[in-house]
Amino acid sequence: MDNKIKTFETDSLALAPFLLNRGLKFMKTEVGIGKNNRKKVFFIFADPKEVGKELEMTFLHSDERRYKESTHYFRNQIKLAQENDGRI
Secondary structure, three states, X not given: OOXXXXXXEEOOOOHHHHHHHOOOEEEEEEEEEXXXXXXXXXXXXXXXXXXXXXXXXXXXXXXXXXXXXXXXXXXXXXXXXXXXXXXX
8 A cells, every 4th residue: 555645746836825725735845856957946735635736727817817917917917007107
């Protein structure tokens, strides 16, 4: 019998809170190597039912993702406006 804890890991800061709110238990954060040998931070969750990948797909089609992207867009718009306006 394999007693190893099943896990799901992601480097997505947008996905991590979604997984937590959907019931996966956050275990730890690790620094690893991503594409082009660059350091990446990974969020590791206990995933005993192996639903992490399914939750990731749900997130990709969710209102939460669209909200996150919209918030990011408007933050960038604020930053651009501030850079172009000497009064702020």
